[in-house]
Amino acid sequence: MNYLKFKKSVSNYAKDFFNEDFFENRKNIRIKKESTVAKNLEKIFDATLKISNKKGFQAMTMRDLSREAGLSMGALYSYFSSKEDLLKMLQSQRRSVTKRILEEYINHETGIADKLRTAIRIHLYLSEAMQPWFYFSYMETKNISGPEQAKAIESELYTEKIFENILKDGEKSGVFLHRNHQLTASVTKAMLQDWYLKRWKYAKRNVSVEQYAKYLISIIETFCLSSEHENGRKKSRREL
Amino acid sequence: MNYLKFKKSVSNYAKDFFNEDFFENRKNIRIKKESTVAKNLEKIFDATLKISNKKGFQAMTMRDLSREAGLSMGALYSYFSSKEDLLKMLQSQRRSVTKRILEEYINHETGIADKLRTAIRIHLYLSEAMQPWFYFSYMETKNISGPEQAKAIESELYTEKIFENILKDGEKSGVFLHRNHQLTASVTKAMLQDWYLKRWKYAKRNVSVEQYAKYLISIIETFCLSSEHENGRKKSRREL
């Protein structure tokens, strides 16, 4: 699975606003026609991400948003009831999409070593395809209301747990070595996050997602793969 | 060098407000007596970090700051000329302290493998001793004026370069393997940053700085150390 192929398969999901998770937000939207809502919400969300990632969500004024989204302030407020509500909607919509995609790809894999590789790769691909939101989410969720913050923490621990479980299962079946799997999962997550948090740096250096994925996988596997399973890999590591 | 010993040696530096780098800020401070300035600036800086790390610098009002620092709004403004100026002062003071300490410790090391270990360890210790500022700096500097942002990026690349150079030198002398050293330096930095960005997580799990340092060093060395130099280490890796 390379990135281009992934991105195509994803763009369908991404614009699907009217999934089940979204309907608790629907009540705050005064507009009736769904096609209008979908079209304008996309403009609003994109504008929000663009401005917030430059100066922060708190610093973004509704006048900024109005200008960037191409809608008057009055119009904006028929899509949400407050600035905080806008944030909640954006978060729940994007979170629902990413979770669905991630699980679909990982469950598809059967071999335990492949599961680890796929988890890393799909995480990276996802955060590449939706970089502005991933960045936004990391930077802003800490500043917001209690329940939203709890969701963000839950999400952080959830994906970490995925890695931890793969490593544990792998140790049982002798594929991976005995390590502190929780710590390994933590630092793996940290390296994955660096990709979207320092996007500018990797772009300037012409490092591609594929390259970065390969590199992370090789670091983690060098540390975790038991030596019997390592043989097929040694050569490819040299090429990095 | 363990953390406790490090922290002691550092606390002297940290309260040294009146170093050379600070004098360009001195002109904005109306208060004459240096001991008063030092005492109140420390209260102001601490309060700023505390509030900002909860809700963001932008969201912190001068009334919040006044309450937390125990000074009236009028008094606050005799220590800086604007909210932005406060940020600049805080950044330049802390940046100057950290840079000085970091360089001192790394230059002290001679062996190339030791240099890598010390760089990792001291980075971690520093960010532990000054966690609120490190967190603040990561989260906030992106939102601010051009020149300040440039300094933040410069600082990011500067420390990364330290790691890259150690790895390069190590390859030449046969201590480290041939790798993409720039990428290795990047992800090392990412793992170091995770320590202060997710402080809550590691605290909850009772992971100590020492443990985390050991773990990072073992991951990086497993990946980079050439096998002739690895022998002495294999056993200690098993203990992790």
Added chain:
DNA sequence: GTCTATACACAGATAGAC
């Protein structure tokens, strides 16, 4: 469904007494 115009609260910053 979208606009313009405006209410009203609260932010940053200062003046001047003590």
Added chain:
DNA sequence: GTCTATCTGTGTATAGAC
């Protein structure tokens, strides 16, 4: 050197015309 009181701009949110 620190305080209280206050000015002025700007932010979020809404009313009501089109």
